[in-house]
Amino acid sequence: MIELREITKEYWSKNEKNIAVDNVSLTVNEGEIFGIVGYSGAGKSTLLRFINLLERPTTGSVRVDGVDLLTLSNKELRKTRQSIGMIFQGFYLVASKTVFENVAFALLAAGVQKKHIREKVVQLLEVVGLSDQLAKYPSQLSGGQKQRVSIARSLANDPKILLCDEATSALDPNTTESILSLLKEINQKLGITIVVITHEMEVVKEICHRCAVMREGKVVELGTTFDIFSAPKDPLTKTFIQNVLEFEIPDLMMNRVKGKLVKLIFLRDLATDAVVSDMIQAFEVRANILHGKVEYIHDTPLGVFIMDISGEEGQVNQAIDYLHKRVHKVEVIEDGPTYRALA
Numbered sequence: 001m002i003e004l005r006e007i008t009k010e011y012w013s014k015n016e017k018n019i020a021v022d023n024v025s026l027t028v029n030e031g032e033i034f035g036i037v038g039y040s041g042a043g044k045s046t047l048l049r050f051i052n053l054l055e056r057p058t059t060g061s062v063r064v065d066g067v068d069l070l071t072l073s074n075k076e077l078r079k080t081r082q083s084i085g086m087i088f089q090g091f092y093l094v095a096s097k098t099v100f101e102n103v104a105f106a107l108l109a110a111g112v113q114k115k116h117i118r119e120k121v122v123q124l125l126e127v128v129g130l131s132d133q134l135a136k137y138p139s140q141l142s143g144g145q146k147q148r149v150s151i152a153r154s155l156a157n158d159p160k161i162l163l164c165d166e167a168t169s170a171l172d173p174n175t176t177e178s179i180l181s182l183l184k185e186i187n188q189k190l191g192i193t194i195v196v197i198t199h200e201m202e203v204v205k206e207i208c209h210r211c212a213v214m215r216e217g218k219v220v221e222l223g224t225t226f227d228i229f230s231a232p233k234d235p236l237t238k239t240f241i242q243n244v245l246e247f248e249i250p251d252l253m254m255n256r257v258k259g260k261l262v263k264l265i266f267l268r269d270l271a272t273d274a275v276v277s278d279m280i281q282a283f284e285v286r287a288n289i290l291h292g293k294v295e296y297i298h299d300t301p302l303g304v305f306i307m308d309i310s311g312e313e314g315q316v317n318q319a320i321d322y323l324h325k326r327v328h329k330v331e332v333i334e335d336g337p338t339y340r341a342l343a
């Protein structure tokens with residue numbers, strides 16, 4: 001649906017070249033929610049703005065629905081842009097216009113006849129849950145409500161694609177969650193392909209099917225959201241998801257560890273109880289779960305458990321070998337006082 005091929009963008013200032021996007025190729029499939037993640041200055045906004053040619057690449061091609069956007073006339077490009085909605089962190093609503101007028105404006109600009117406008121605006125505001133706020137002005141709305149108006153406005157011309165530039169970065173966690181739910185609903189019910197850029201992995205975790213991680217203009221990792229979270233490869237990706245898979249054991253807890261301290265990662269099937277009880281029975285070891293957490297990555301569970309396994313050393317080692325076969329990943333964090341003393 002969206003194909004960026006070997007895209008590079010260079011900026012020159014004072015005879016110095018700055019490469020904002022460096023030879024990036026990626027495809028966004030029809031109907032998916034695709035995330036682009038990276039720290040400030042990584043090139044995310046520039047990349048996003050290629051999709052509607054708000055920014056033109058220095059080299060490379062941009063195809064949307066099979067059409068090479070760089071070959072379009074200005075008139076054709078204006079028409080194509082109507083099928084690509086966009087929302088921003090700062091909402092960009094017209095302060096002197098009501099909620100109704102802000103949305104109606106997009107329809108008027110696209111040449112929709114006045115007699116059809118009211119019905120369409122009412123329908124759009126219903127989609128975003130603002131049917132009762134038609135006559136309000138932006139200053140009378142909360143941040144979340146403002147973003148809902150801007151989403152309604154972006155949907156006015158029945159776009160096939162919605163681009164979201166840090167759309168929830170200015171919102172509190174609860175409001176962020178409600179806007180992300182709305183984006184998910186828009187994707188599922190209206191079949192709109194969504195591309196989001198963000199520096200928050202929570203956003204990716206909640207709604208994205210796939211994502212690309214960017215550093216210094218390059219895509220350093222690309223994959224399904226679940227793979228990115230469960231088996232990150234690039235050090236930057238690892239940093240981004242640190243709080244999901246990492247857990248710092250407090251000293252107090254460490255001092256109570258009797259055996260070997262292991263970290264288990266379960267994917268999809270969270271049969272933790274069965275695995276642990278089978279292990280205890282088969283190898284006559286003791287197991288004490290010190291920490292357990294389950295994250296839902298786009299509705300698929302990813303579990304992290306930290307367990308103290310104690311008993312006769314040979315049996316403990318066999319138990320750990322057994323765990324290797326039953327769970328996605330096993331990592332021995334600490335050998336524990338008993339085994340350190342034996343070594």
Ligand SMILES: Nc1ncnc2c1ncn2[C@@H]1O[C@H](COP(=O)(O)OP(=O)(O)OP(=O)(O)O)[C@@H](O)[C@H]1O
Nearest residue numbers: 011018019020038039040041042043044045046047
């Ligand atoms: N119009 C411009 N002129 C010169 N340099 C630019 C321009 N636009 C972007 N850049 C530079 O390109 C690089 C990438 O910027 P971009 O805004 O795409 O990054 P970003 O990942 O979206 O960061 P942020 O989240 O802070 O917006 C930065 O070094 C930026 O300074």
